[in-house]
Amino acid sequence: MTELLAVSGLHVDYPGVRAVHDVSFTLRQGEVFGLVGESGSGKSSVCAALTRVLPPGARMTAEAVRLDGQALSDLTDEQMRRLRATRIGVIPQRPMTSLSPVTPVLRQLRWHAGDADLPALLGQVGLRAVLDRPRDAPHRFSGGQLQRLLILLAALARQPDLLIADEPTTTLDPTVQAQVLRLLLDLRDRLRLAILYVTHDLAVVAQVCDRVGVMYGGRLVETGTTEQIFTSPRHPYTRALLSALPGRTGAGSRLGALAPGPVARHGCPFAPRCPVVMDVCAAQDPQPVLDVRCHHTKGTP
Ligand SMILES: Nc1ncnc2c1ncn2[C@@H]1O[C@H](COP(=O)(O)OP(=O)(O)O)[C@@H](O)[C@H]1O
Numbered sequence: 001m002t003e004l005l006a007v008s009g010l011h012v013d014y015p016g017v018r019a020v021h022d023v024s025f026t027l028r029q030g031e032v033f034g035l036v037g038e039s040g041s042g043k044s045s046v047c048a049a050l051t052r053v054l055p056p057g058a059r060m061t062a063e064a065v066r067l068d069g070q071a072l073s074d075l076t077d078e079q080m081r082r083l084r085a086t087r088i089g090v091i092p093q094r095p096m097t098s099l100s101p102v103t104p105v106l107r108q109l110r111w112h113a114g115d116a117d118l119p120a121l122l123g124q125v126g127l128r129a130v131l132d133r134p135r136d137a138p139h140r141f142s143g144g145q146l147q148r149l150l151i152l153l154a155a156l157a158r159q160p161d162l163l164i165a166d167e168p169t170t171t172l173d174p175t176v177q178a179q180v181l182r183l184l185l186d187l188r189d190r191l192r193l194a195i196l197y198v199t200h201d202l203a204v205v206a207q208v209c210d211r212v213g214v215m216y217g218g219r220l221v222e223t224g225t226t227e228q229i230f231t232s233p234r235h236p237y238t239r240a241l242l243s244a245l246p247g248r249t250g251a252g253s254r255l256g257a258l259a260p261g262p263v264a265r266h267g268c269p270f271a272p273r274c275p276v277v278m279d280v281c282a283a284q285d286p287q288p289v290l291d292v293r294c295h296h297t298k299g300t301p
Pocket residue numbers: 014015017018019037038039040041042043044045046055
């Protein structure tokens with residue numbers, strides 16, 4: 001598989017807060033990479049940094065962020081804006097925030113879809129009925145319908161290579177969440193999209209991701225295939241997450257949702273909660289070894 005996105009040594013700081021620290025991962029064409037972690041672990045900051053939409057006052061640095069070999073740091077703001085409009089689709093967490101509340105949905109869709117064949121696109125996601133509702137504003141549609149419409153716009157109208165979905169189903173009920181996830185996987189298969197899928201819900205990770213990066217305190221503490229992460233987790237945080245999962249199946253189950261906990265400012269961020277903490281953990285931030293950031297992980301497999 002071709003490497004589409006390569007991120008190495010990404011840092012994001014807000015005034016007084018280090019939100020993302022030395023994050024590196026790759027994403028291949030046709031692959032779904034899950035970024036999982038509790039609230040505040042830095043997931044949204046990673047997404048915002050990749051698409052250069054961090055809020056004022058935030059600062060990002062990176063050794064390299066490449067899309068299809070092109071260094072994104074070389075792009076001007078205008079080139080980056082064009083890239084966001086064409087090659088990178090972003091699906092927001094709350095569909096309502098990216099639509100005007102007063103303008104009919106169909107008119108907004110026509111505007112966003114540009115030259116694309118809107119009836120055909122709507123047909124592909126089972127939403128042709130929207131065409132019969134030319135006067136209905138967003139509040140007349142369900143959250144699940146709106147989220148599918150936004151995915152449609154992000155993925156089909158512009159045919160990007162990379163889709164960034166930051167908790168796209170968090171506000172939806174389980175049945176609708178399952179529909180949205182099916183749509184995403186269907187698009188991945190049909191368009192060979194790479195998807196960066198952000199979630200705090202391990203049940204969702206198990207359903208949609210090929211590979212997973214587990215975040216804690218701004219670090220990517222463990223990266224692996226979904227199977228590796230679920231069957232042989234190596235980082236104590238990943239292990240704690242999995243042992244807290246009462247059941248790993250059930251579409252849309254919220255049982256795997258992560259509850260935030262304390263993060264150390266020095267040494268390993270997980271040290272205050274770690275069941276196997278050592279003296280060195282409070283003193284030194286572990287460097288990644290074999291895709292795991294833990295003082296227990298030794299360099300030889
Ligand atoms: N605009 C901001 N200004 C200051 N701090 C922020 C801002 N956005 C996020 N943060 C902080 O950065 C850290 C990571 O946040 P975020 O990337 O939103 O995490 P997640 O998406 O995993 O919940 C948190 O400590 C959060 O409080």
